[in-house]
Amino acid sequence: MWCRTATCCIFGLRIEQGIKMVEPKYYWEDFKIGEVAKFGAYHVTKEEIIEFASTYDPQTIHLDEEAAKHSIVGGLCASGWHTCAMVMRMMCDEYLVASAGMGGLGINDARWRAPVRPDEILSVERVCLESRLSKSRPDRGILNFRHTASNQRGEVKLIIEGPMMMLARRFPGQEA
Amino acid sequence: MAQWLEDIELGNRIDLGAWLMDGEEMMAFARKYDPQSFHVDPEAAAKSHFGGIIASGWYTVACWMRAMMKHRDAQAEKYHYAADKSPGQRPQIGPSPGFLNLSWPNPVRPGDVITFTATASEKLLMKSRPGWGIIRSLNEAYNQKGELVLRHTGQGMVSTRPK
Numbered sequence: 549m550w551c552r553t554a555t556c557c558i559f560g561l562r563i564e565q566g567i568k569m570v571e572p573k574y575y576w577e578d579f580k581i582g583e584v585a586k587f588g589a590y591h592v593t594k595e596e597i598i599e600f601a602s603t604y605d606p607q608t609i610h611l612d613e614e615a616a617k618h619s620i621v622g623g624l625c626a627s628g629w630h631t632c633a634m635v636m637r638m639m640c641d642e643y644l645v646a647s648a649g650m651g652g653l654g655i656n657d658a659r660w661r662a663p664v665r666p667d668e669i670l671s672v673e674r675v676c677l678e679s680r681l682s683k684s685r686p687d688r689g690i691l692n693f694r695h696t697a698s699n700q701r702g703e704v705k706l707i708i709e710g711p712m713m714m715l716a717r718r719f720p721g722q723e724a
Numbered sequence: 725m726a727q728w729l730e731d732i733e734l735g736n737r738i739d740l741g742a743w744l745m746d747g748e749e750m751m752a753f754a755r756k757y758d759p760q761s762f763h764v765d766p767e768a769a770a771k772s773h774f775g776g777i778i779a780s781g782w783y784t785v786a787c788w789m790r791a792m793m794k795h796r797d798a799q800a801e802k803y804h805y806a807a808d809k810s811p812g813q814r815p816q817i818g819p820s821p822g823f824l825n826l827s828w829p830n831p832v833r834p835g836d837v838i839t840f841t842a843t844a845s846e847k848l849l850m851k852s853r854p855g856w857g858i859i860r861s862l863n864e865a866y867n868q869k870g871e872l873v874l875r876h877t878g879q880g881m882v883s884t885r886p887k
């Protein structure tokens with residue numbers, strides 16, 4: 549990301565800051581309320597489910613195939629936090645890394661609708677629910693997205709809704 | 725919390741321990757799941773509005789879960805529960821339907837010492853699944869300066885005491 553302070557990009561001049569800075573492809577203005585985007589194809593593997601769970605969520609249903617069969621979830625499944633992380637990765641690859649994103653502000657509501665199993669392929673549908681400029685810092689906006697992750701059969705696995713902050717392409721006073 | 729739903733006390737803030745946040749692990753997590761520049765690239769992060777590497781929020785919440793699981797294991801030992809063995813005889817923990825109101829009010833940085841907490845706040849019986857209930861918990865994390873870095877309302881299924 550290139551620096552957006554007044555001193556280094558006045559009149560839209562972009563000055564490299566010594567390290568490679570890539571012009572973001574997406575700014576706050578590029579996301580419109582109601583717009584829907586579909587993306588991602590995350591192949592969930594047994595090995596990754598177990599690896600993530602071993603470190604962060606070591607429960608039998610995420611670690612032990614045999615024991616998981618006899619549990620309430622009926623078989624090995626990914627930690628819900630792992631599912632969130634996989635969705636985050638798809639978001640990063642699709643638009644966040646290429647954006648002027650300034651970080652997530654939180655998650656209002658997240659629902660793990662069904663267990664995520666080995667060898668499923670997850671994809672994401674993004675809907676932009678809200679978009680507004682920040683009142684205190686008008687060089688940036690808030691975008692509230694709902695991301696719904698489903699498997700290859702269209703079975704919904706995770707619905708997650710929350711706001712993030714992103715720089716605006718033009719801040720007030722700047723020429724078009 | 726390897727306890728029957730009936731035995732879980734509401735309003736009791738549980739200290740899940742203080743953890744040193746390792747910068748290498750933090751960045752390795754972000755390279756895999758959240759490769760935004762301020763999570764993975766120290767130079768770019770230094771020039772960002774964060775002024776340095778900060779943890780992916782998903783890393784912070786995964787670390788909360790790790791602290792919770794560690795606590796749960798310790799509890800299981802304390803109460804001589806053989807975790808997840810002989811279902812029906814021991815308290816069982818099931819999956820979570822989701823979480824609510826998650827926020828990251830302050831960034832987590834490499835070297836921070838984060839204290840994780842959980843406060844059971846609500847119990848609901850599940851009509852659809854006899855023998856199970858849902859426990860809601862206000863989960864928080866603070867850094868070494870006492871600043872809140874994570875807050876969310878977690879939910880989990882817990883078995884009820886057999887009649």
